[in-house]
Amino acid sequence: MLAIADKRLEPIAEKVAAQERLSFDDGLALYGSSDLATIGSLANRVRERINGDKTYYNINLHINPTNTCFMSCKFCAFGRKAFDDASYILTPEEIVDRARKNLPEGASEIHLVGGLDPRLKIEYYCAWLRALKAAFPHIHIKTLTPVEVVFIAKMSKMTIGDTIGALHEAGMDSMPGGGAEIFDPEIRERICEHKCDAAGWFETHREIHRRGMRTNCTMLIGHLEEPRHRVDHLLRLRAHQDEWGNLKPGGEGGGFQCFIPLSFHPKNTAFAHLPGPSGFDELRNIAVSRLLLDNIPHIKAYWIMLGIKQAQIAQHFGADDIDGTVTHEEIYHDAGATTPQGMTVAEIERIVRDCGRTPVLRDSVYNELKTNEVPG
Numbered sequence: 279m280l281a282i283a284d285k286r287l288e289p290i291a292e293k294v295a296a297q298e299r300l301s302f303d304d305g306l307a308l309y310g311s312s313d314l315a316t317i318g319s320l321a322n323r324v325r326e327r328i329n330g331d332k333t334y335y336n337i338n339l340h341i342n343p344t345n346t347c348f349m350s351c352k353f354c355a356f357g358r359k360a361f362d363d364a365s366y367i368l369t370p371e372e373i374v375d376r377a378r379k380n381l382p383e384g385a386s387e388i389h390l391v392g393g394l395d396p397r398l399k400i401e402y403y404c405a406w407l408r409a410l411k412a413a414f415p416h417i418h419i420k421t422l423t424p425v426e427v428v429f430i431a432k433m434s435k436m437t438i439g440d441t442i443g444a445l446h447e448a449g450m451d452s453m454p455g456g457g458a459e460i461f462d463p464e465i466r467e468r469i470c471e472h473k474c475d476a477a478g479w480f481e482t483h484r485e486i487h488r489r490g491m492r493t494n495c496t497m498l499i500g501h502l503e504e505p506r507h508r509v510d511h512l513l514r515l516r517a518h519q520d521e522w523g524n525l526k527p528g529g530e531g532g533g534f535q536c537f538i539p540l541s542f543h544p545k546n547t548a549f550a551h552l553p554g555p556s557g558f559d560e561l562r563n564i565a566v567s568r569l570l571l572d573n574i575p576h577i578k579a580y581w582i583m584l585g586i587k588q589a590q591i592a593q594h595f596g597a598d599d600i601d602g603t604v605t606h607e608e609i610y611h612d613a614g615a616t617t618p619q620g621m622t623v624a625e626i627e628r629i630v631r632d633c634g635r636t637p638v639l640r641d642s643v644y645n646e647l648k649t650n651e652v653p654g
C-alpha cells in the first residue's frame with residue numbers, strides 16, 4: 279500500500295482493510311479527493327479480493343431494433359424522430375438476418391436496446407424475441423432497459439410485472455442496466471425529463487430479480503451531476519441489492535451482477551457545449567464505485583465508451599470486466615466515440631494480458647467458458 283497523500287482518506291483506508299461498509303460521507307470524501315493513487319489502490323485491493331487478477335469478457339453482438347424515439351434526452355445522440363430520414367425500425371426478420379450475418383463464432387449473447395416508439399407495442403418485442411430464440415436457442419438474450427420496459431408497459435396498457443412476464447416467456451433472459459442515468463429527481467428532470475423516474479427503474483429491476491433473473495446497473499457521469507448525486511445514486515443501487523440481490527454461483531439467483539459506469543459523450547447532443555468527464559474523473563469514478571458497491575460482484579470498464587487504453591488502466595482501479603467483442607455498436611459512435619465498432623477475441627485477450635490481468639471468457643451470467651475452441 280502506498281503512503282496516503284490525502285490524510286482525509288486514512289479512515290476510509292482503515293474501513294477498507296477491515297472490510298467495513300463505506301458511508302455517504304466516505305463517498306463524498308473520495309469524490310472530493312485528488313489522491314487518485316490512494317483511491318485506485320484501495321479499489322484495486324477490493325477488486326483483487328473479489329475477483330483476483332481475472333478480467334472478464336464475453337463474445338457478443340449488439341443490435342438496436344429501432345432508433346426512433348419519442349424522448350429528447352439531452353445527452354443522447356442516438357434517438358431519431360419518426361419523421362427523420364435516418365430513423366429505422368427493424369422487423370423481426372431483419373433482426374434475425376442481422377444476427378445471422380454478424381454473430382461471431384463462439385458468441386453466447388445478443389444485446390438489444392433501442393429507442394422508445396409509441397407505435398411499437400408488446401407484440402412487436404415478443405415477435406422478435408421469439409424469432410431470435412427460434413433461430414438461436416443457445417444464445418442468451420440480454421435486452422430492453424427498464425426505461426424501455428416501462429414505456430412498452432404504458433403503451434400496451436399492461437402492468438410492469440405482466441410486461442416482464444410476457445417478454446420473459448418470449449425469450450428475454452436478462453436485462454441490461456441502461457436508463458439509470460442519475461436518479462436524483464432534479465438532475466433527471468434537467469437531462470431526461472420524460473423518461474421513467476427512479477421508482478419505475480427500480481420497480482422493473484425488482485420484478486426481474488424476484489423472478490430469479492439477473493440484470494446490470496449503470497450511472498451516467500460528466501453532465502450536470504455533482505458528487506452528492508453520484509453517491510446518492512450508488513447507495514440507492516446498493517440498498518436495492520441488499521434487499522433483492524440473491525446471486526448464487528452457476529448463474530442461479532437474481533440481482534445486479536455488474537455495475538457499468540458510463541461516461542457522457544457530448545458530440546451531436548443537446549449538451550455538446552459540455553466537456554464530458556475527464557480521464558482522471560472516469561478513473562476515480564470507477565474506483566469509488568468499486569469501493570461503495572460492496573455487494574455487486576463486478577465492475578465493468580466498457581472499452582467502447584472509455585477507449586481501449588483507459589479500459590486497460592481501469593483494470594487496476596477497481597474494474598474486473600471489459601465487456602465483449604460487441605461487433606456493431608451504434609449508441610456511443612453516434613455520440614462521437616472513436617473506438618472500433620468491435621474487437622476480436624485475440625485482440626481482447628491481448629489488451630487484457632498487456633495490462634497484467636488474466637483474460638477470462640464468460641457467458642452472460644459470469645460462468646467461465648473455455649477459450650481454446652474460440653478462434654481469434
Ligand code: SF4
Pocket residue numbers: 347348349350351354355356357392393394425470473
Ligand atoms: S437516451 Fe434512449 S430514451 Fe433518451 S432520447 Fe436517446 S434513445 Fe430515446
